Amino acid sequence: MTSVPKGAFFAPEFASFTLFGQSGTTSAGTQPTIGSSGPPILGSVFTVTLTGALPSSPVILFAGWSNTTSSYGPLPLDLASFGAPGNTLYASVDYKAHMSTNANGEASLSIGLPGVASWDGRHLYFQWYVSDVVVNGRGLVLSNAGDALMH
Numbered sequence: 001m002t003s004v005p006k007g008a009f010f011a012p013e014f015a016s017f018t019l020f021g022q023s024g025t026t027s028a029g030t031q032p033t034i035g036s037s038g039p040p041i042l043g044s045v046f047t048v049t050l051t052g053a054l055p056s057s058p059v060i061l062f063a064g065w066s067n068t069t070s071s072y073g074p075l076p077l078d079l080a081s082f083g084a085p086g087n088t089l090y091a092s093v094d095y096k097a098h099m100s101t102n103a104n105g106e107a108s109l110s111i112g113l114p115g116v117a118s119w120d121g122r123h124l125y126f127q128w129y130v131s132d133v134v135v136n137g138r139g140l141v142l143s144n145a146g147d148a149l150m151h
Contacts, residue, residue, distance in 0.1 A: 013121065015039035015151040020067075021076065021127075024087035024141040026054055027134045030105065032143035034128055037108075040148040043115025050143060053105040053130045060129040061099070061109050064092030067125045067147065083137035090145035091125035101130075113150060124148045 016039055023031035030052040037047035053059060068075050070092035077089040101107045107128075113119070128143035135141055 013149060013151060015041045016147075016149045018147045018149070019144055020147060021088060021090040021144045023052070023144045024084070025135075026052075026130065026132050026141050028054060030054075032105075032128055032130045032141055034126060034143045034146045036146065036148070040113055040124070040150045042113050042119055042150055044113060045110050046113050046148065047108050047110045048126050048146065048148075050101065050107040050128045050130075051105065053101045053107065053128070053141075053143075054132055055101060055103050055105045057101050057105070058131040059099055059101055059107050061097040061107075062091050062093045062095070062127045062129060063097070064094040064125050065123070066092040066094075067123075067145070079138065079140075079142070084140050084142075085136060087136075087140065087142040089127065089142060091127040119150050122150055124150065 017036040032053040033051050035049040040046040079087040097109050127145040130141045132141050133139040
């Protein structure tokens, strides 16, 4: 019997949602925080959540295929020079979903992930934009970000 070469087998990656980056701070002193209801499994519904935002306020969920480059320049991008000190863009803005928070400053978006092989192992990055007209000159606070590794 021959031996199996080292590295011939590997442990498969599992679907995951990993948080990264820092949230800005709202005028109420809270930090909007991204989360998920579970892992991003292809062929199922995946929900991205927001907590710690201002109550009953407009928010936008950004989704993008990159965490290194965007149409605004390299990522991460410090937004101080854009009038929003203490906020950093971590995800490319390839898609946007507009909605409002509830009375507790929470929001969520459920996304149907296709069950196609070409998406297996791909990363999709998410970040929330929170409208806060008094916090800075740009009137925005960004959450931390999430990396959805889909399987």
